[in-house]
Amino acid sequence: MQLSKSNFQEKLNQVYDAIVIGGGAGGLSSGIYLQRYRLNSLIIDKGKARSFWMQELHNYLGLPPDTPGRVLLQRGKEHYDSLNGDFLNGFVEEVIDEGETFAVRVKVGRQNSIEAIFRAKYLIAASGIIDYLPPLDDMRNVYQYAGYNLHVCMVCDGYEMTDKKCGFFAGSEAAIEEMVFNLSWFTPYIIIFTHGVFSVSESLKTKLREHGYPLIETPIKQFLGQRHQMTGVELADGSVIELETGLISMGSRYHNTYLKEINLELKGGNLVTDKMCRTSHPRIFAIGDLKVGLNQVIIAAGDGALAATAIWREIRRVAGARPWVENLPI
Amino acid sequence: MQLSKSNFQEKLNQVYDAIVIGGGAGGLSSGIYLQRYRLNSLIIDKGKARSFWMQELHNYLGLPPDTPGRVLLQRGKEHYDSLNGDFLNGFVEEVIDEGETFAVRVKVGRQNSIEAIFRAKYLIAASGIIDYLPPLDDMRNVYQYAGYNLHVCMVCDGYEMTDKKCGFFAGSEAAIEEMVFNLSWFTPYIIIFTHGVFSVSESLKTKLREHGYPLIETPIKQFLGQRHQMTGVELADGSVIELETGLISMGSRYHNTYLKEINLELKGGNLVTDKMCRTSHPRIFAIGDLKVGLNQVIIAAGDGALAATAIWREIRRVAGARPWVENLPI
Structure with missing residues (x-):
């Protein structure tokens, strides 16, 4: 009962x-x-x-x-x-x-x-x-897309990301090292966001550059999109980066x-x-x-x-x- | 494809x-x-x-x-x-x-x-x-009930057998020893059938008697019932034993x-x-x-x-x- x-x-x-x-x-x-x-x-x-x-x-x-x-x-x-x-x-x-x-x-x-x-x-x-989510001023903006095309589980939703332009929202350097190269199995079009909360070593930066994965260290202002479909990210400096999907890996x-x-x-x-x-x-x-x-x-x-x-x-x-x-x- | x-x-x-x-x-x-x-x-x-x-x-x-x-x-x-x-x-x-x-x-x-x-x-x-099924002359008679109220898996369907009069169709003495006393968790109203294909030691017979579980060694002629609901067993000697459910354990x-x-x-x-x-x-x-x-x-x-x-x-x-x-x- x-x-x-x-x-x-x-x-x-x-x-x-x-x-x-x-x-x-x-x-x-x-x-x-x-x-x-x-x-x-x-x-x-x-x-x-x-x-x-x-x-x-x-x-x-x-x-x-x-x-x-x-x-x-x-x-x-x-x-x-x-x-x-x-x-x-x-x-x-x-x-x-x-x-x-x-x-x-x-x-x-x-x-x-x-x-x-x-x-x-x-x-x-x-x-x-x-799962930890990217800590934005307005968390409702994150909840709007998380679980739709802003994923938290590569095993579950990697297939949906196949060959799409994918934002990888990392919580640590270790998360990048552990996940990004595996994520490339599904899509090589990966842009990595640190949200400015941690720094990335030169050796990892070099490795990312060699693979052609851009690294964005500017904090995120908000996710863009409509009807639960995230279409990109607006950074704190006002610039916009278009995305088709995303994977959150912040622990x-x-x-x-x-x-x-x-x-x-x-x-x-x-x-x-x-x-x-x-x-x-x-x-x-x-x-x-x-x-x-x-x-x-x-x-x-x-x-x-x-x-x-x-x-x-x-x-x-x-x-x-x-x-x-x-x-x-x- | x-x-x-x-x-x-x-x-x-x-x-x-x-x-x-x-x-x-x-x-x-x-x-x-x-x-x-x-x-x-x-x-x-x-x-x-x-x-x-x-x-x-x-x-x-x-x-x-x-x-x-x-x-x-x-x-x-x-x-x-x-x-x-x-x-x-x-x-x-x-x-x-x-x-x-x-x-x-x-x-x-x-x-x-x-x-x-x-x-x-x-x-x-x-x-x-x-699963092995009781080998009757007309196997269609077995298929009519198997998977309905004549079960093959105690873990799956024990709940459905709760406190019902249950035929236990054994394939060996070991099957009786391993399963019957566990089956009694769901129902103690257990009647054991050997179908006459193996013999049961005196020590197990004594144990079954102490628990009040009848042992039927006469071969089975057919299952009785209608609309996939087994209601009992007719033995080779013409006698009928009423049952409400059954568990097949023949390996x-x-x-x-x-x-x-x-x-x-x-x-x-x-x-x-x-x-x-x-x-x-x-x-x-x-x-x-x-x-x-x-x-x-x-x-x-x-x-x-x-x-x-x-x-x-x-x-x-x-x-x-x-x-x-x-x-x-x-």
């Missing part, structure tokens, strides 16, 4: 089999599997999963290639609801390992918010990442601060997991973009199945077999 | 980036990713993927929970076609490792079939498994004989793979039910993304960066 400030009190005394933090593709898929394993689960979602911003999913098997990410999420939510899973819109502030259970402290409500503590035997961290933030008191094994900011998505804590699983691996919606959805199955197997083993008590005549 | 006997000749002289063996969920997902990575791929499908038989997918994020498996496959095929991937209906007989390439020998056409050899740099084995056959000349690492019949679905051969990937792991459609689809990405990364690295040759004024 949908929980809210007015009805969650009745859930505070129960111990869920699993609490899933994050209601994106991974979280919803794990919730569907958990409920179908006849376990009781609670998904806590702060809203706005990364896939929520995707205007068109182009690579998710089974969905027409222009399906918005929010449609996937809405269908997954309906599916989960139909299996009677609990769902709460809230922000997870902290997870405390109590030994047999986890206590999950949640802030519910944006105004007059209240705190509540839910408990579960297992935890699935599915809270993903959020991302992991939504995993609630786990900071539990020392989980990390690798470059990602949680290390085994083949069933189990972290270094035996009762905490990490799925989707939080874990080491490829950040793709279809993979996050598969991860949800793995984590839920691992949890079910353990709970089932502890419960043991159910005998046929009534000896019904056959 | 759709290849056939009349037009595949033109493809015999090219080397594909990857040939995908199997057009089920995993194969189609990998094909979609490969084409979106601007690689050229060929999917060779013998038809009738395991998911083709599933009348209702209940746990695939993004699809309504009564979507037939064949709808998923059809949409995936359309998606792949829209990306100009090549697709051939045929049966792969053998794969020969030629060093830089693989030669894939295919039998095309059921009548007047002809043989053809296609070549690729990489191979994705996505040909899955097929399965791996469609991987074409790989037998290449000694890949196996574990219990499944191909061993790394996190990117790479087998012990650096240019052969295995995805979905062929590999060690959980046999679920959503996981096979995610596997496809992993294998395609690993292949793309290698091909991209070998190709190197594309320079912006024309120095277009910006």
